[in-house]
Amino acid sequence: MDWDKLRIFHAVAQAGSFTRAGEILHLSQSAVSRQISALEESLNVSLFHRHARGLLLTEQGELLFDTARDVSAKLAMTEARLMDAHEKPSGELRVTATVGLGANWLTPRIREFIELYPGITVNLILADRELDLGMREADIAIRMRAPQQPDLIQRKLMAINHHVYASPEYLKKHGTPTRIEDLLDSSLITYGDEAPANLSNVNWLARELSKIGRIKEPIFKVNNVNGLLLAVQSGLGIAGLPDYIVHGHTNVVRILPEVGGPTFDSYYVYPEELRKSKRVNIFRDFLIRKVAEYAF
Structure with missing residues (x-):
């Protein structure tokens, strides 16, 4: 055949x-x-x-x-x-991650990895849908939930926490909230109707506020966490964001630190047949070290 x-x-x-x-x-x-x-x-x-x-x-x-x-x-x-038979690891490593985590947390760390292992070429595929590792759409996935397929190996990578964020410009103009009730009249930025299906409770802040009282219609909706971050940075309003995405941005500040959103684990995932791959294991160990260096 x-x-x-x-x-x-x-x-x-x-x-x-x-x-x-x-x-x-x-x-x-x-x-x-x-x-x-x-x-x-x-x-x-x-x-x-x-x-x-x-x-x-x-x-x-x-x-x-x-x-x-x-x-x-x-x-x-x-x-x-x-x-992987070479003395030094080499070849292409196809990695898929969500747009938010891949662009904002993973990408800034790729330079250090390549400097450590210059023979490895990283091909990062950013997608909020889950690529099929069994179909070899990628070698490795960093996922926001544990995989359901039994033939995939998973390793917990880090916990993703959410808090409330705004820009200094917005707070200077509208004042800094001191209680969660103060957010009822604020300009909220939320995920749109086409929010990623693999992320649960993405509009947690709006849901928490609706339990307290009547909230205003969000001033802006966008179906991507990068869009949420940019809108907050522009001074448009307040949003619930994952903590990793604001790391390194000085024009975004956490408000109401006692108000927290959902926490869930992210996972380093790869097919069973790549269990002994040096590139896969080296990249896993590198990311685990990077996670340990920064408290989310």
Whole structure:
């Protein structure tokens, strides 16, 4: 069997559609469909049930998928071991993280990592959706919740805390709140309706205030934590922000320190087949050291 066709078959079976597999493989939907049809013709079996809701594996397709999955995992593991066989770690390390954490906390620390390990190239993929590590969309993920897949290794990285923030300019103009009740008449900035689904209780400040009394309509909504930070920095209003994102910004101050939002753990996640990868383990240990240097 043609391995290239098997590779495409494996991607389609994982994704459940030609279109989604094409996006992952950087191929057109028609090219993916042609490869699957050619594979089915060469094997003289149907591998998928095609219907309006997507693709389902046939019994023969399930049998082939089990083998293709095992081969893909072993090839990925072998590739990692070959690249790690050098005396010094080298090669590309694809890391995915949320836009907020990746841009504001992780990116400023990448220079030090590369200076320590110049043979490793970091490819950082910022996305608030969770990339599929099983489909090799990335090697490592830093996630805001524990993964559900049993074949992923997880290591707690750090706790994410939230507090209330405003800019000195806003406080000079409107006064500094001394009680949470003072926020009922303030200009609130919140996440919009399309807030990241993988983050729970993102609009915690508005919910806490609604328990106390009637709050005004938020002055501004945005579906990204970077947007929240920039809006607060501009003096537009007050927002609940994760503590990591304000680190290093002098024009944002914490107010009402006794008022805290949700706390949840973030995780360093990677596939089982990369357990022995030097690059994966070196990057993990580096991030753990960086977390220890800064109290969130």
